[in-house]
Amino acid sequence: MKILKTCDKGHKFYKSSDCPTCPICEAERKPKDGFLSLLSAPARRALENNNIATLEELANHSEKEILSFHGLGKSSIPILKNAMKEQGLSFKGAEG
Structure with a gap:
């Protein structure tokens, strides 16, 4: 109901x-543009609630850490990886 x-x-x-x-x-x-604009509202809030607003800040975390955030699931990871790759970045501990 x-x-x-x-x-x-x-x-x-x-x-x-x-x-x-x-x-x-x-x-x-x-957001109208940037990597946060590509995410669902729960995923965006998960990053914001963990003080991640830039790809550089995102790259300071491992994929496992990011997946532990409430509201951020596996479907967001390819979006994040692609956005980071375009900037020459990757998750902490990831191979090139």
Whole structure:
């Protein structure tokens, strides 16, 4: 059963879970470009919550570490690897 919720900004939305995240606010926050714009909202928040906003910061972590973040799953890894590869970067401990 979906419940009508209202966020702090006054947006009204329906959710069937206890998740307080407003989808309207999330859409407004989504970057227009850069590697974070390629990710789902949960994956983007997982990186942001771990103070990762750049590919250089991402490269300081291993793939295993990144996968341990709540909200970031295996489907995000190819996106992240490709973005890092384009900048000559890779996960910590990864071979070239």
